[in-house]
Amino acid sequence: ETGVTQSPTHLIKTRGQQVTLRCSSQSGHNTVSWYQQALGQGPQFIFQYYREEENGRGNFPPRFSGLQFPNYSSELNVNALELDDSALYLCASSSGLNHRQFFGPGTRLTVL
């Protein structure tokens, strides 16, 4: 059984650019949640996907968008990058709603 994986591990972008982060959920999991963790802070919920549909969204602007594929892997897209978008982006998968979430290693995004 493979765990949650994320790619890339590190990424450097400049302001105004667009970025796509990827997450492969753990085998058998159909739910993926994305979180942003700024340095020294706890993670903040971005959104969740359940069976390819968005199932809740946190206080993030529309330039943060996502997608879940039929194999339940997921993408997080961020358009028009801003300096404050620099953070660790974590995804977590679970075997359904209200189930324990298992986290990936994260993607560290730096916006210059």
Added chain:
Amino acid sequence: KNEVEQSPQNLTAQEGEFITINCSYSVGISALHWLQQHPGGGIVSLFMLSSGKKKHGRLIATINIQEKHSSLHITASHPRDSAVYICAALPSQGGSEKLVFGKGTKLTVNP
């Protein structure tokens, strides 16, 4: 005021000591997670609990729903336990699994 508060913010202990990290929350919840985050960012899910107590090895998590309080205990602490411990609450209202996180407790265990 954050919906999830942890204490202490930082904790330094000697190897072998008994550790307690506290988490209080202000919303009704359906479950609470305890997570461990090592330098570099990777998060490990330690426990998810909605009542009572859970134990795994040297780790024990308890929750008191009426008092809106949870604790994570580490017995016979070891330097490899050094990490940031985060509690995250799953509010019972809302429909989605919008976990609300505490800011974390940074634990350093010295040999």
